[in-house]
């Protein structure tokens with residue numbers, strides 16, 4: 001959410017953001033409702049002033065004047081009451097529209113329609129040359145007996161997954177390594193639930209708009225979050241922190257649930273796009289200082305890159321264009337990791353800076369050095385998400401005999417083993 005004062009004073013800037021982000025919002029309607037609400041409030045205040053002045057006359061009035069004054073007081077009260085519903089309706093309509101106003105993209109963000117126009121910033125790591133025909137992750141899992149797609153589909157339907165044997169240990173090792181690595185980089189570990197209240201999706205910015213991505217539970221207020229960003233972003237909702245408490249930096253592990261509505265037909269095979277997965281999420285709250293927040297953007301980006309380097313995975317960093325960054329973002333980079341079977345980089349991480357856009361939605365403020373209440377800035381990035389990361393991990397580290405070489409960094413989490421699986 002943006003500051004209404006900023007919107008009133010910079011309608012052109014906001015309209016440009018609406019346009020380049022492809023947001024469906026008529027700012028003129030918002031500004032009209034805002035003006036009408038201001039006028040309504042002024043009328044109510046004028047009536048209240050008149051009513052108070054009138055009430056002060058009653059004790060001084062003569063017996064002849066008194067009934068008229070009392071009646072006038074009643075009429076004024078009635079008129080004020082009559083304006084209440086209109087006032088309420090305007091306040092609700094304005095709030096609903098304010099929630100849809102996108103954040104202003106950083107000047108460095110390229111204007112573009114969708115992810116096909118994202119700009120590659122750099123590539124890291126060596127794309128493997130195989131001396132044998134490499135298998136894709138589904139075949140690798142199959143050959144090692146590490147999956148059972150048919151049976152799990154009977155139990156859970158499409159976009160489900162089940163891992164068996166050492167693939168389970170590998171998934172857990174990757175998550176534990178990521179948590180250890182991020183703790184080592186100064187992030188505080190959290191383990192959160194995915195069951196959250198609907199308003200936490202408004203706080204993160206997933207609602208309004210992303211309702212169809214979220215699983216709801218029959219008869220329950222609670223819903224299933226698609227990322228720990230949702231609960232963590234609302235942990236301090238409504239609180240007033242002190243500036244010494246910031247920055248707060250977390251590595252939050254949780255299950256994540258997504259309906260993937262609208263992704264029909266995409267990535268239907270294997271582990272890339274499933275309904276339930278696990279993620280270690282990096283989440284940071286900083287003071288309202290863009291330079292400091294952008295420094296943190298670099299920190300959480302480098303954390304994710306460091307993890308990929310430790311996993312010995314080739315990747316590239318892309319900058320998302322305005323049409324692919326979502327309403328709340330000021331700046332967004334994706335990290336895409338090389339998937340040999342697809343001969344292309346696939347998104348495994350998404351790094352975002354949102355200014356105070358989320359904090360205004362959750363009421364997250366802090367008292368700055370001068371005692372002034374200021375909204376915090378927030379950022380998030382993927383640490384590691386499984387099973388998606390297992391796709392590049394298995395495929396890049398496969399050996400001619402179908403076994404998987406374990407990257408050095410993971411060996412301590414796998415009892416020192418250097419290879420997983422048996423020659424097949």
Ligand SMILES: Nc1ncnc2c1ncn2[C@@H]1O[C@H](COS(=O)(=O)NC(=O)[C@@H](N)CO)[C@@H](O)[C@H]1O
Nearest residue numbers: 227229272273274277348349350381382385388
């Ligand atoms: N349906 C899915 N199945 C498997 N992994 C997924 C799925 N959706 C997202 N992910 C993983 O989760 C990562 C982050 O998802 S994201 O929507 O891009 N971004 C966020 O959720 C942010 N909170 C940063 O993590 C993705 O890069 C991907 O690695």
